Amino acid sequence: MKNYSIYILICFVFGWNMLLSQTHNDALKFNLKGRVEVRNTGEPISGVSVSNQMGVFVVTNALGEFVIKTRIGDQLIIEHGDIETLRYDVKKNDDVLILVEDFDSSSIGRSKSVPNISVKHQQLLDAAEEYKTKDIKRSIDLVTQSISILGKRGRKKELARSLSKLGEIYQYHKQLDLAIDNYEDALENNKTIATSLLLGRAYNLTSRFSESIDLLYPLLDFKSMPPQQSVVLYELMGDAKKGEGKTQEALDFYNRGLLIADKNQITSKMIDLNSKIADTYSLGDLSMEAEAYYGNSLELANKSAPKRALQEKEKVADFYNTKSRYNEEINMRKSSLQELKKLKSPNAGVKKIDFGDTITSQRINYKIANAYISQDRYNEAIPFLEKSIVEADSDDDLVVQKDATRKLSEVYKVKGDFTKALDTYQTYVALVDSLYVRKEQEISRATRFNREISSAQNRLKGLEQERELSQSKYDLALTEQELVKESNKRQQLVIYSLIFGLLLTLLAAFFFYRSNQQQKLANNLLALKSLRSQMNPHFIFNALNSVNNFISKSDERSANRYLSDFSKLMRSVLENSEEDFIPLEKELQQLELYIKLEHSRFEDKFDYQISVDENVQVSKFQIPPMLLQPYIENAIWHGLRYRDEKGELLVTIKENIADSIIIAITDNGIGRKKSAEIKTQNQRKQKSKGMGIIKKRVAILNDMYTDKVDIKISDLQSDGTGTKVLFILKREK
Incomplete structure (x- = not known):
């Protein structure tokens, strides 16, 4: 116990020093303006990449100008395909002029149309990124336009960027197979570290851990990789090793990434890696080590963005739950409720934060109630369940409202209050019906979205959907006294089956079309x-x-x-x-x-x-x-x-x-x-x-x-x- 207290104290001091160091370094950052031009003629050079040790990366515009966030003592790396790599040590906060020797300035005149295409291409990709979360059709259409303006030959780098962006769009919308295909095509046109890291993450998300390791392992030999990318590389290697069950190797990679993140004060990654190290220790039943690293991540998160702090608190609370430490879990979640209430207050001075459906008052109250129920403290659980139901109803969160209503019915049944149990259960059944209607609407929208791929197949799936949903409702009506858990599983199975079928149809049509086009071209050639x-x-x-x-x-x-x-x-x-x-x-x-x-x-x-x-x-x-x-x-x-x-x-x-x-x-x-x-x-x-x-x-x-x-x-x-x-x-x- 004495050693454990000393370890916690060391972690606290270490975390406090890191925070002070980060605050100090943030205060020293400034925006450095510069220009890159040919020494003899003074002509600007566009498309030159400028990066520093902080992992910041910018490209010069048509006038050869750039603005980069840096610090005194950093080293700028200036790279371009037609010049030797240059390095510039930042000594003061003054504008920088980079003069380039032995550059064929005539290529600037010969390629006057090139910047126009490059600028237009980047504008389309920026627009696609903007629409990525709001309108997938519009976003994909913009990427398609960015590819069409490149012409039939050359411009493999721009093509690779378009394909990589398309992969990011598909990955955001959970179309991981399509994302992987586009990342792989992007790497065939132009091998970059950034795309390799994106593909490695997609491999990990689809449990293709061995492929992720084969892809990322050679990148470990790169010595001049920016710190941000180095940290992500070690994090992804750790994820892959953890996925293979090799926890010790995963911990080694996580710790190497954490060392680089700490050295370069990349706070977001310091939080992520501390949290993942804690997760890995938790898998190995090393609770003391796991709790220490959770403490690090929580302390760093409290000094970071409010959303990140709440996410980490909930993660620690989940850890307490797995270890049956319900009182600590309850206290942590109650603290999360208070923080969430402050953030949503009009006087908080914080912009509106979208937590998605993972961190909400109704969900936290529901989890607190479950912790009380696990201790047979039913009277204390009931208020939290009722509050969860009211808040879920206010936010139109049918899933949590349904689950909390079912749990409340079970609590009344255990307490022997069968009248309330039956009334609550009937409310639950009505919520299930409403959820079915909502799922039907969502599936209908998905069907319309994929109609261009295979209208006949979609009609068949729509009919199957109606049949399955009708059968599920009929079964539910006959088994009102059965446990809700089984009914919920049946409902999820129906929905997932329909979505999986639609995805298979989309993928089959895509691969069939691409195979036909490739075969036709090969035959003609x-x-x-x-x-x-x-x-x-x-x-x-x-x-x-x-x-x-x-x-x-x-x-x-x-x-x-x-x-x-x-x-x-x-x-x-x-x-x-x-x-x-x-x-x-x-x-x-x-x-x-x-x-x-x-x-x-x-x-x-x-x-x-x-x-x-x-x-x-x-x-x-x-x-x-x-x-x-x-x-x-x-x-x-x-x-x-x-x-x-x-x-x-x-x-x-x-x-x-x-x-x-x-x-x-x-x-x-x-x-x-x-x-x-x-x-x-x-x-x-x-x-x-x-x-x-x-x-x-x-x-x-x-x-x-x-x-x-x-x-x-x-x-x-x-x-x-x-x-x-x-x-x-x-x-x-």
């Missing part, structure tokens, strides 16, 4: 790769036939010149062979080189011209590689080559309506019909595959990029001679 692998050998084979023709004529000079141009063309073709789209300008360069090669062979058969309208901005359009070449090849080999007189090949590009252009390939050759007849008569051994491949490629690309290319083929003249191929190419918005 595989088909495009297969077609490109067919296209390139086909083109090379035809070109090598041309080289062979020169060699067979012993025209070495022409063959060498042809091979030189051919190698340039092949290098360009192979470089673009894996792309779905390339700039139109590059495609025209390839096309002109190809026509030049063919013209060197059939110079006496045709002349050619490539014409681009001066109003067409070629640089703004993209086209599938090797799209035009097969049509040029057909025009030369199957049209112009069989003319008796010299023909003409024209390639023209002009404007069309609605952000599109027309590419026309015309030749005055023998025409498609006569070419087919000649081909049939000669029974040519090789059949051109280029056209079929092009049609398949265009079909797949139009499916993936929404009708980007349209192709039309027609005869040039009414007598069937000549061919005209029109390409309508849309600009990517």
Whole structure:
């Protein structure tokens, strides 16, 4: 007993010193203003992260300015992807100018649109955070908008922030599986400590402790982690170890986190960790140690926010309850009632505090009554039950009102006052009916919320809900004399089953949709790769036939010149062979080189011209590689080559309506019909595959990029001679 008293005294002195230290340090904090710019030009640098040892983190705005809460003696860490990490020691409360060497200031001019997107993206995420607790649909819609403005490529960091925010929204609304999916997707795009900690917490909440440990354990090796994040890391590791039943390891992690929190005066975490250490000791039936740490957490909480102090008092009271120390529990809860009354007083000078449904007068009175009942002190319990019922009725808290009414009926029954017991029980039954109606309304709202996912399934669940609730009411009417506890369990089972069924429907629809989209994309990419692998050998084979023709004529000079141009063309073709789209300008360069090669062979058969309208901005359009070449090849080999007189090949590009252009390939050759007849008569051994491949490629690309290319083929003249191929190419918005 003597050692126990000394231990309590040490804890009291230690806690008082920490409080004085915290008060002193808070008084020394101030807002430090600063600016980050390029030394030589004076241009501001936006997007630079500035952090300090207190765990405060800010980012410079478009003017390179920042404001950070810090203290004399702290060290600022200045980080950016394009500069070396800088460190600045805070020595006085004056504005700070950070000058950066070796920074490519031209990137600022080239990326004038980047800050606009970044600012808009952050504004949308801030708005989503604001709506997170009030309107989940609106909040998710804002995150969706933040992703849509990022475009199709790059910006993985911004995308990761959006996905992480979406995970936070789902986690707040208890959709933990969806939250985990989004956190994991965010880490795939950009690995950050903050997102890893969020995912670790979600893993712990879903009892996936081993996954949480695997994720968080490597972070223990980071030496430059801000103190706030270090404390959270050790706290989450302790939670995971406690979840696995490894209490000693959990205590080690909690104590390491507490040491950092104490060193950096992170009061909120000092309270949390003391409380969790006490919880862990309590699990191991080490009551003395648990009570000591509960004392620490309660003392710190009393000096902190009023809500936090009340939460900790109730937690300590729950501890007394588990140890059957009912008198101490009652005294603690009565003290909580007094504090709660002061806080809710209009003259308290404290803003309205929302405690949720965990700390209310009716709930505390109900628990006090239960403590009296556990000691068979029924007369003392009755006033607290009656007060709990009145307050619950005033606050429209049907759950506590129902439980307190049931308990009051049981107390009257034990005391032998069966008339009051029956009257109170009938009141309880009426409350159960009201609670059923309210639950029906809540489930109806949930059904409407998920109707877009599966309306048919929701209707089935709604009918099942009505059937279950009706059956429960019927059973309750037949068993009015039975214990209320069994009826309450049945009611909860019905509600949880319905909610679980709705969540399963939502998850199944989401995963089915995502799997279908991924499979469709994979199939399209595989088909495009297969077609490109067919296209390139086909083109090379035809070109090598041309080289062979020169060699067979012993025209070495022409063959060498042809091979030189051919190698340039092949290098360009192979470089673009894996792309779905390339700039139109590059495609025209390839096309002109190809026509030049063919013209060197059939110079006496045709002349050619490539014409681009001066109003067409070629640089703004993209086209599938090797799209035009097969049509040029057909025009030369199957049209112009069989003319008796010299023909003409024209390639023209002009404007069309609605952000599109027309590419026309015309030749005055023998025409498609006569070419087919000649081909049939000669029974040519090789059949051109280029056209079929092009049609398949265009079909797949139009499916993936929404009708980007349209192709039309027609005869040039009414007598069937000549061919005209029109390409309508849309600009990517």
